Amino acid sequence: EVQLVESGGGLVKPGGSLRLSCAASGFTFSSYVMNWVRQAPGKGLEWVSIINFDSTYMRYADSVKGRFTISRDNAKNSLYLQMDGLRADDTAVYYCGRDKDWNIDIWGQGTLVTVSS
Amino acid sequence: QTVVTQEPSLTVSPGGTVTLTCTSSTGAVTGGFHPNWFQQKPGQTPRALIYNTNNKHSWTPARFSASLLGDKAALTLSGVQPEDEADYYCLVYYGGHWVFGGGTKLTVL
Numbered sequence: 476e477v478q479l480v481e482s483g484g485g486l487v488k489p490g491g492s493l494r495l496s497c498a499a500s501g502f503t504f505s506s507y508v509m510n511w512v513r514q515a516p517g518k519g520l521e522w523v524s525i526i527n528f529d530s531t532y533m534r535y536a537d538s539v540k541g542r543f544t545i546s547r548d549n550a551k552n553s554l555y556l557q558m559d560g561l562r563a564d565d566t567a568v569y570y571c572g573r574d575k576d577w578n579i580d581i582w583g584q585g586t587l588v589t590v591s592s
Numbered sequence: 593q594t595v596v597t598q599e600p601s602l603t604v605s606p607g608g609t610v611t612l613t614c615t616s617s618t619g620a621v622t623g624g625f626h627p628n629w630f631q632q633k634p635g636q637t638p639r640a641l642i643y644n645t646n647n648k649h650s651w652t653p654a655r656f657s658a659s660l661l662g663d664k665a666a667l668t669l670s671g672v673q674p675e676d677e678a679d680y681y682c683l684v685y686y687g688g689h690w691v692f693g694g695g696t697k698l699t700v701l
Contacts, residue, residue, distance in 0.1 A: 510690065512692075519679075519692060519694050520632075520638060520683075520692045522683070522689065522691060525688075525689060534688050534689045536689070537593065570638070576644070577626030577628070577643065578628070578640075578643035578644060579628055579643070579683065579690075580640045580649060581640070582638055
């Protein structure tokens with residue numbers, strides 16, 4: 476079964492850091508571009524970051540640039556999002572999604588990040 | 593800052609037809625922007641419906657179709673069912689990064 480499972484969310488104080496993980500199974504992880512997407516409570520979806528197959532290309536939304544870092548470990552079938560300098564407006568459910576030829580088809584169930592003092 | 597705009601809300605009667613659109617602040621949405629469409633019901637993860645303008649996934653119901661309509665991407669639901677009530681999002685590719693539309697809340701009434 477094709478599956479993406481996020482983990483690592485939780486409550487963190489403003490200015491703090493958190494590292495999210497996304498474990499992939501059921502498909503050849505190294506063949507897919509991967510994305511992070513988030514959704515603040517009661518709000519729409521917001522694309523956060525993208526990484527290509529071999530980690531030679533990464534891009535970020537302006538809202539997280541310079542604070543978040545995307546990475547992957549193809550040997551471990553895992554995607555990561557290092558989040559530093561967290562702010563209240565980073566509070567959201569974070570989803571990972573696989574992407575091949577501009578087709579984002581499978582999402583994880585999401586992990587909730589809450590930034591609050 | 594690129595902005596992708598969708599109708600905030602639409603209402604359709606059961607059995608009816610409705611078209612949702614997706615507009616880019618940079619100009620016309622073409623096939624090169626690889627528009628995707630997603631459905632999200634309350635409390636659920638987004639579900640992919642359409643990729644690369646008009647391609648359906650194996651699980652996409654036949655009543656969903658997509659196209660380019662003038663300078664916009666469009667998602668059409670024909671023979672709407674009560675279970676189609678949901679939020680719908682388009683996603684557009686801008687040469688290296690993606691941008692979501694604000695979403696359309698579809699009410700079936």
